[in-house]
Amino acid sequence: xxxxxxxxxxxxxxxxxxxxxxxxxxxxxxxxxxxxxxxxxxxxxxxxxxxxxxxxxxxxxxxxxxxxxxxxxxxxxxxxxxxxxxxxxxxxxxxxxxxxxxxxxxxxxxxxxxxxxxxxxxxxxxxxxxxxxxxxxxxxxxxxxxxxxxxxxxxxxxxxxxxxxxxxxxxxxxxxxxxxxxxxxxxxxxxxxxxxxxxxxxxxxxxxxxxxxxxxxxxxxxxxxxxxxxxxxxxxxxxxxxxxxxxxxxxxxxxxxxxxxxxxxxxxxxxxxxxxxxxxxxxxxxxxxxxxxxxxxxxxxxxxxxxxxxxxxxxxxxxxxxxxxxxxxxxxxxxxxxxx
Numbered sequence: 001x002x003x004x005x006x007x008x009x010x011x012x013x014x015x016x017x018x019x020x021x022x023x024x025x026x027x028x029x030x031x032x033x034x035x036x037x038x039x040x041x042x043x044x045x046x047x048x049x050x051x052x053x054x055x056x057x058x059x060x061x062x063x064x065x066x067x068x069x070x071x072x073x074x075x076x077x078x079x080x081x082x083x084x085x086x087x088x089x090x091x092x093x094x095x096x097x098x099x100x101x102x103x104x105x106x107x108x109x110x111x112x113x114x115x116x117x118x119x120x121x122x123x124x125x126x127x128x129x130x131x132x133x134x135x136x137x138x139x140x141x142x143x144x145x146x147x148x149x150x151x152x153x154x155x156x157x158x159x160x161x162x163x164x165x166x167x168x169x170x171x172x173x174x175x176x177x178x179x180x181x182x183x184x185x186x187x188x189x190x191x192x193x194x195x196x197x198x199x200x201x202x203x204x205x206x207x208x209x210x211x212x213x214x215x216x217x218x219x220x221x222x223x224x225x226x227x228x229x230x231x232x233x234x235x236x237x238x239x240x241x242x243x244x245x246x247x248x249x250x251x252x253x254x255x256x257x258x259x260x261x262x263x264x265x266x267x268x269x270x271x272x273x274x275x276x277x278x279x280x281x282x283x284x285x286x287x288x289x290x291x292x293x294x295x296x297x298x299x300x301x302x303x304x305x306x307x308x309x310x311x312x313x314x315x316x317x318x319x320x321x322x323x324x325x326x327x328x329x330x331x332x333x334x335x336x337x338x339x340x
Contacts, residue, residue: 060301062148063155070156072271073163073175076228076289078327081299085321089118089294091328093190116190120296122323123162123171127154130313151301151318163295163324164273172324175293175332176275176282182340185220185330193326194218195282195334202279202337209242209250215286215335216264223288223331228267230285232274239263277337284335292331297322 068075080087097111129150136143159172166174179192188194196215199205219227231239240251252262260267266286275281298321306315326332 059148063152066152067156071160072269077293077295079295082296085122087296091116120323120325121168121173126319127151128317130315161273178326195336197340198337218333227288230269230271235283281337282334287332292328294327295324
């Protein structure tokens with residue numbers, strides 16, 4: 001047995017090394033494989049014996065990076081880390097009124113800014129992958145990487161759909177679920193997105209490239225920097241074939257690695273959860289999602305190891321609280337495939 005020595009009152013005392021201290025895999029890897037670990041952290045904030053264990057920072061970082069790559073709206077939106085589900089954000093809807101005066105004129109009071117409160121609907125996103133104990137016992141198997149990949153894939157699929165079409169009930173509210181109107185900015189109620197018609201029901205009308213230009217120009221100048229198109233692959237396939245009157249494609253392919261292709265000078269992001277073109281569909285979005293859509297999430301992912309419910313498999317129940325909603329309805333515009 002390995003031993004170490006401690007100096008107590010000038011006398012060397014030998015004591016055995018704890019078994020977990022010499023494991024090269026680390027405490028969390030040992031827990032995932034065998035269910036026993038020297039150091040345990042609580043799953044909940046109030047009970048230490050509930051059986052939950054906080055995911056190590058290395059795994060959580062992998063999940064975040066993978067989500068950004070798979071979930072396109074997450075990469076565009078404003079993501080904030082929160083400590084509770086009660087996150088609130090204040091937005092001024094009309095700015096601060098002002099007035100003009102000469103050098104000696106009296107300064108009258110001006111109106112007070114109007115505030116609106118944003119409260120992203122939140123829900124608990126979970127994944128429950130499983131692995132056999134025999135596979136976990138295989139020392140050559142990278143348990144932590146497998147666990148991160150399984151959780152990240154499931155979380156990305158679910159949140160990608162919610163950010164676009166989520167109902168807002170125990171999950172984020174997707175931007176396509178916001179109320180819409182054809183009226184321009186400052187004439188619509190706060191939280192209502194503006195749509196522009198394509199010119200035909202379920203199709204593009206005459207001069208479709210001009211409709212796309214109208215969509216771009218409906219976004220006011222402060223939001224154009226950082227704006228992008230969002231659509232699915234089927235819609236993008238239609239648009240890539242559009243040509244101007246002189247035969248040039250309106251689509252500009254990327255000529256460098258890491259630089260996205262552009263449409264009318266703005267990048268295009270493919271989101272497979274956007275609807276296909278159909279009568280009345282909102283199949284194209286254009287806007288500055290950093291200003292327009294807010295994602296609020298807990299920084300920690302929690303995981304519970306369950307080797308009992310599904311023997312001989314071990315389940316890894318992972319959860320993360322996440323919410324989202326439109327934060328600025330002037331920063332996102334939609335194209336509705338309708339005549340008007």
